[in-house]
Amino acid sequence: MIDLHLHTTASDGRRTPVELVTEAAAAGLAVMAVTDHDTMASTDDVRQLAAEHDIDAIAGIEITAVDEGRDVHVLGYFLDHSHGGLVEFLSAQRDVRVKRVRAIAARLADLNMLIDLRPALLEVSLLPGRSIGRPQVARAMVSAGHVSSTREAFDQWLGRDRPAFVPRTGSRPEEVIATIHRAGGLASLAHPGRTSMDARIPALRDAGLDAIEVYHSDHDGAMTARYHRMARALDLLMTGGSDYHGDPQHGVPLGAATLPDDAWQRLHAARHRHAAT
Ligand code: AMP
Ligand code: ZN
Ligand code: FE
Ligand code: FE
Numbered sequence: 001m002i003d004l005h006l007h008t009t010a011s012d013g014r015r016t017p018v019e020l021v022t023e024a025a026a027a028g029l030a031v032m033a034v035t036d037h038d039t040m041a042s043t044d045d046v047r048q049l050a051a052e053h054d055i056d057a058i059a060g061i062e063i064t065a066v067d068e069g070r071d072v073h074v075l076g077y078f079l080d081h082s083h084g085g086l087v088e089f090l091s092a093q094r095d096v097r098v099k100r101v102r103a104i105a106a107r108l109a110d111l112n113m114l115i116d117l118r119p120a121l122l123e124v125s126l127l128p129g130r131s132i133g134r135p136q137v138a139r140a141m142v143s144a145g146h147v148s149s150t151r152e153a154f155d156q157w158l159g160r161d162r163p164a165f166v167p168r169t170g171s172r173p174e175e176v177i178a179t180i181h182r183a184g185g186l187a188s189l190a191h192p193g194r195t196s197m198d199a200r201i202p203a204l205r206d207a208g209l210d211a212i213e214v215y216h217s218d219h220d221g222a223m224t225a226r227y228h229r230m231a232r233a234l235d236l237l238m239t240g241g242s243d244y245h246g247d248p249q250h251g252v253p254l255g256a257a258t259l260p261d262d263a264w265q266r267l268h269a270a271r272h273r274h275a276a277t
Pocket of ligand 1: 012037064071132133134135138150151154155245249250
C-alpha cells in the first residue's frame with residue numbers, strides 16, 4: 001500500500017512522527033510521504049523511523065498557493081528539504097500563517113469569541129519549522145467552549161465566506177511549482193476534486209505541473225475516474241493518498257486512499273526529472 005498524503009504535528013496533524021510511522025507500519029504501508037502544510041520539519045524523523053519498519057518514506061510537502069483569491073494546495077515530492085531557496089520560501093509561508101491566525105483571532109474577539117492561541121503560538125516559536133493554521137484556531141475555539149467541534153468551527157466561522165474568514169496572501173501556483181522544481185522535486189495538484197479549478201489544469205501543466213492527485217479520500221469513484229482520464233489526456237503523472245490528519249473530527253483513516261503500484265512506478269521513475277538548482 002502506498003499513501004503519499006499524510007500530516008504530522010509539524011503542521012495540523014495530530015500524530016507525531018513516531019505515532020504516524022507506527023500506524024503506517026500497522027496498516028502495512030510499503031511507501032509513505034508526509035506532506036505537512038508549508039513545512040518539512042518531520043522529514044528526517046519520519047525517514048529514520050520508517051527505515052526501521054522497512055517502509056520507504058519519500059520527502060514530501062503540501063504548499064498553499066493562492067489563485068484568484070482561492071487556496072490551491074500544491075504537493076511536492078522527492079524534493080531536497082535542505083534546499084536554501086525552499087527553506088527561505090517555506091519560512092516566509094509560515095510567517096504569513098502566524099499573521100493570519102492572529103488576524104482570525106482578532107476577528108473572533110470582535111465577534112465576542114475570545115480564544116487562547118498562546119500555547120499554539122508558543123509551539124511555533126519554540127519548535128523549528130512548526131506550521132500553524134486554522135485547525136489550531138478551531139481547536140482553541142473548542143477548548144474555549146465556543147463550538148462543540150472543529151468541524152463546527154470551520155462550517156460556522158472559519159471557512160471561506162464565513163464571518164471569521166480572513167483572506168490569505170501568497171504565491172501563485174506557477175511560482176510554487178517553480179520553487180518545488182528548483183528544490184529538485186515533482187509538483188502535483190492536491191485534491192483537484194476539492195480545489196475545483198479543472199479549467200486551470202492545462203495552463204498549470206504548461207507551467208510545469210508534473211502530476212495531479214487522482215487518488216484522494218475526498219474523491220468518489222466518478223471523480224477518480226475523471227482525474228485519471230485527465231492525467232492520461234494531459235500526460236500528467238498521478239499521485240494519491242489519504243490526507244490522514246489523525247483527527248477523529250476531521251477525516252479518514254490512514255490508507256483510506258492509496259496510489260496504485262503502476263502509478264507509483266511511473267512517479268518514482270520521474271523522480272530525477274528536475275535537477276535542484
Ligand atoms: P489553513 O492551512 O489555515 O488554510 O487551514 C486549512 C486546513 O484546515 C486544511 O488543510 C484541513 O486540514 C483543515 N480543514 C479544512 N476544512 C476543515 C473542516 N471542515 N474541519 C476541520 N479541519 C478542516
Ligand atoms: Zn491539513
Ligand atoms: Fe490540502
Ligand atoms: Fe493535506
